[in-house]
Amino acid sequence: MKATFRTWLRDLEEAGELRRISEPVDPRAISALMAESPQAVLVARVAGYNVAHVGGLLKTRRRVALGLGVAERELGRRLLEGLEHPIPPRLVADSPAQEVVHTGDEVDLTMLPIPLLHTRDGGPYLTSGVVVARNPDGSRNAGMYRLMYRSPRETGIDLASHSDLRALAREAFDVGRPLPIAVALGVHLNEMMAAGYPLPRGVDEFGMAGGLHGEPLELVRALTVDLEVPAEAEIILEGEIVPVGWTHDEGPFGDAYWLMGDVKWNPVFRVTAITHRRDPILYTMNMPWENVWLGRPALEAMAWKALRDARIDVRAVKAGWSSVVAAIRKAAGEGKNALLALLALGAVKLAVVTDDDVDIYDQEELEWALAYRVQADRDVLVVGGARGKHLDPSTRAWELPKGALPMTAKLGIDATVPEGIPASKYEHQRYAFRGRRVDPATATTDLPTVVRRIEECVRGGPRFFLEILEALEDVPYRDVLRAWGEVRRRWALRRDREGRYLLPGSPAEP
Numbered sequence: 001m002k003a004t005f006r007t008w009l010r011d012l013e014e015a016g017e018l019r020r021i022s023e024p025v026d027p028r029a030i031s032a033l034m035a036e037s038p039q040a041v042l043v044a045r046v047a048g049y050n051v052a053h054v055g056g057l058l059k060t061r062r063r064v065a066l067g068l069g070v071a072e073r074e075l076g077r078r079l080l081e082g083l084e085h086p087i088p089p090r091l092v093a094d095s096p097a098q099e100v101v102h103t104g105d106e107v108d109l110t111m112l113p114i115p116l117l118h119t120r121d122g123g124p125y126l127t128s129g130v131v132v133a134r135n136p137d138g139s140r141n142a143g144m145y146r147l148m149y150r151s152p153r154e155t156g157i158d159l160a161s162h163s164d165l166r167a168l169a170r171e172a173f174d175v176g177r178p179l180p181i182a183v184a185l186g187v188h189l190n191e192m193m194a195a196g197y198p199l200p201r202g203v204d205e206f207g208m209a210g211g212l213h214g215e216p217l218e219l220v221r222a223l224t225v226d227l228e229v230p231a232e233a234e235i236i237l238e239g240e241i242v243p244v245g246w247t248h249d250e251g252p253f254g255d256a257y258w259l260m261g262d263v264k265w266n267p268v269f270r271v272t273a274i275t276h277r278r279d280p281i282l283y284t285m286n287m288p289w290e291n292v293w294l295g296r297p298a299l300e301a302m303a304w305k306a307l308r309d310a311r312i313d314v315r316a317v318k319a320g321w322s323s324v325v326a327a328i329r330k331a332a333g334e335g336k337n338a339l340l341a342l343l344a345l346g347a348v349k350l351a352v353v354t355d356d357d358v359d360i361y362d363q364e365e366l367e368w369a370l371a372y373r374v375q376a377d378r379d380v381l382v383v384g385g386a387r388g389k390h391l392d393p394s395t396r397a398w399e400l401p402k403g404a405l406p407m408t409a410k411l412g413i414d415a416t417v418p419e420g421i422p423a424s425k426y427e428h429q430r431y432a433f434r435g436r437r438v439d440p441a442t443a444t445t446d447l448p449t450v451v452r453r454i455e456e457c458v459r460g461g462p463r464f465f466l467e468i469l470e471a472l473e474d475v476p477y478r479d480v481l482r483a484w485g486e487v488r489r490r491w492a493l494r495r496d497r498e499g500r501y502l503l504p505g506s507p508a509e510p
């Protein structure tokens with residue numbers, strides 16, 4: 001059975017991750033409901049609307065893993081598989097997404113229960129839209145873009161950051177043309193993941209979606225624009241980005257950076273058709289978490305790819321806030337090579353590289369490596385003047401002229417074992433006698449015998465104190481310690497580099 005938005009909801013519900021509310025809910029209550037609910041929430045009846053609403057589908061890493069059908073640590077690699085084994089989409093004639101069609105005067109975005117999400121938002125936002133456009137060479141582009149409700153047939157569209165759609169819009173505007181687009185709302189996670197992944201221009205994101213599905217994604221022709229859209233979507237908006245340039249106010253929007261956001265200057269999307277299923281469900285994301293959990297696996301996949309392309313033996317990757325940590329098995333100098341590869345990624349502001357003995361998913365282990373494998377004057381790279389992100393307040397993007405892009409500094413930390421330091425210096429302590437049974441020792445032995453046995457033990461080779469205790473496990477602990485005192489009194493014991501005890505040539509004078 002093909003995976004669709006509906007099967008995704010069903011799977012979440014079966015896993016206890018989605019709850020249904022059947023009483024009517026006012027759209028004003030939706031945002032708080034999503035924020036407070038430990039599960040995703042499906043509101044079957046939105047008061048005053050014939051469209052249901054769902055949110056919170058991707059609020060946790062676990063839910064993303066459920067959606068993609070893999071373990072939580074495998075998200076990045078799963079995406080990479082889809083990316084590296086794309087399956088071209090397939091065109092179908094009929095689509096549930098076109099069961100109901102509104103064109104011309106019938107187009108009215110207020111039919112959708114688009115909620116106001118945050119206290120300072122510039123208006124209600126559509127957050128789950130996969131925006132489809134066509135490149136001049138005929139190939140397809142898909143990306144995820146937020147849309148701010150402006151009026152029944154217009155939304156703002158955030159094209160303030162570097163993206164293929166922004167470039168397409170600019171090219172169209174340069175020749176005074178609108179850019180036709182279609183927005184698919186309520187698609188499977190695979191489509192959203194692929195659309196959110198910054199594939200090179202000309203590479204079809206829906207091929208990657210097919211790779212993730214393991215079969216071609218079904219597309220249907222849009223009705224009023226020359227584009228194809230996911231046939232199983234809940235709702236499709238068709239229309240064009242109007243060639244007004246970056247002139248219209250858009251935002252603030254409580255964004256992916258866990259911030260209120262700013263007013264931005266952006267183009268406008270004019271809607272020429274709305275098509276949908278007979279019983280459509282509008283999906284809105286609970287920000288920032290759902291955006292975060294869409295973005296991090298993508299960043300992890302990019303990091304895997306960048307490191308492999310740089311011929312680094314990468315073993316684990318974990319993304320965070322504009323940051324990525326990678327565990328590698330390194331050859332000399334590769335800690336720095338890995339950092340250079342990671343910092344080249346547009347989404348990365350902070351990169352950390354560790355050896356693969358560190359569990360980068362464990363905060364204690366990671367901080368430990370940062371604390372004790374790093375000398376800041378040698379292992380930290382700072383690169384200024386790189387491409388930045390509008391959403392990051394520290395770039396002071398609001399001071400830029402309309403439509404301009406900010407720059408940022410990037411930080412890389414090489415937390416691999418520095419070259420020239422033996423690996424043994426970084427051995428974690430292990431607990432004495434752990435994992436084995438120790439019975440209380442009851443033997444009664446006189447002190448000289450115990451002293452002699454310790455001497456024999458140490459004479460047999462350099463010994464850790466543990467090895468002496470193991471050799472005399474039948475002797476009560478206290479007797480061993482007393483005898484040890486005597487051995488130390490008699491001998492000027494020596495230590496090797498690891499701290500093992502050695503007997504010198506002859507006993508010390510009494």
Ligand SMILES: Cc1cc2nc3c(=O)[nH]c(=O)nc-3n(C[C@H](O)[C@H](O)[C@H](O)COP(=O)(O)O)c2cc1C
Nearest residue numbers: 142143144145146158161163164165196197198294
């Ligand atoms: C949920 C979500 C919302 C996003 N919203 C925006 C947005 O409003 N503006 C933007 O520039 N990028 C946004 N992005 C990032 C783009 O979708 C991403 O960079 C994508 O690769 C762009 O595709 P394109 O370059 O092929 O057009 C969003 C990503 C996600 C996952």
